[in-house]
Amino acid sequence: DIQMTQSPSTLSTSVGVKVTITCRASQSIDTWLAWYQQRPGKAPELLMHKASILENGVPSRFSGSGSGTEFTLTISSLQPDDFAVYYCQQYDVYPYTFGQGTKLEI
Amino acid sequence: QVQLVQSGTEVKRPGASVKISCKASGYTFSNYYIHWLRQAPGQGLEWLGLINPNDLTTTYAQSLQGRVTMTSDMSTSTVYMDLSSLKSDDTALYYCARDWGYGFEYWGQGTLVTVSS
Numbered sequence: 001d002i003q004m005t006q007s008p009s010t011l012s013t014s015v016g017v018k019v020t021i022t023c024r025a026s027q028s029i030d031t032w033l034a035w036y037q038q039r040p041g042k043a044p045e046l047l048m049h050k051a052s053i054l055e056n057g058v059p060s061r062f063s064g065s066g067s068g069t070e071f072t073l074t075i076s077s078l079q080p081d082d083f084a085v086y087y088c089q090q091y092d093v094y095p096y097t098f099g100q101g102t103k104l105e106i
Numbered sequence: 107q108v109q110l111v112q113s114g115t116e117v118k119r120p121g122a123s124v125k126i127s128c129k130a131s132g133y134t135f136s137n138y139y140i141h142w143l144r145q146a147p148g149q150g151l152e153w154l155g156l157i158n159p160n161d162l163t164t165t166y167a168q169s170l171q172g173r174v175t176m177t178s179d180m181s182t183s184t185v186y187m188d189l190s191s192l193k194s195d196d197t198a199l200y201y202c203a204r205d206w207g208y209g210f211e212y213w214g215q216g217t218l219v220t221v222s223s
Contacts, residue, residue, distance in 0.1 A: 095168065098151040
């Protein structure tokens with residue numbers, strides 16, 4: 001199975017700050033990577049696919065990059081609505097696997 | 107609009123089975139795979155498997171092999187997941203999700219399954 005490792009696990013930060021979350025795959029997945037945001041009590045929401053393609057309606061302050069084994073999710077200026085848990089997921093091969101999550105907290 | 111509506115909360119004894127449903131609407135049911143995932147309390151996301159409603163082929167997570175069965179009913183646009191020999195470790199929020207080939211774009215609301223004696 002492909003292991004996905006996110007860092008950090010928790011990030012204490014503030015509104016307006018730029019944050020970067022890293023996701024590493026245990027083997028190359030090209031750009032077959034998705035990012036999700038999960039707010040408390042809600043199902044995850046797809047933020048972007050193919051490592052960097054934003055879904056419709058996702059604010060442009062979100063961006064993604066990377067290929068192969070190393071990926072990043074960047075939020076250019078944190079907004080109150082962004083405090084949530086973020087997961088990366090590889091969909092290159094089954095079983096699909098997720099990172100353990102990164103919690104953004106105030 | 108696309109919707110995935112799951113069945114309600116379940117409480118089961120260890121060793122029992124549970125069957126969760128996921129009713130799809132707002133799109134052509136046969137055109138998209140449906141996956142099942144779960145999230146234990148306070149934990150991350152675990153992929154459980156998928157079903158292709160078009161030909162009923164399935165792929166399951168190795169960790170659940172032999173205990174999970176996913177089925178689909180084209181007449182009602184509903185997918186089911188049956189999990190047997192339940193253990194306390196199976197206590198989780200179970201989600202169905204539609205796969206468009208680039209991730210899970212639509213999710214059900216989740217079904218809480220609690221396994222407790």
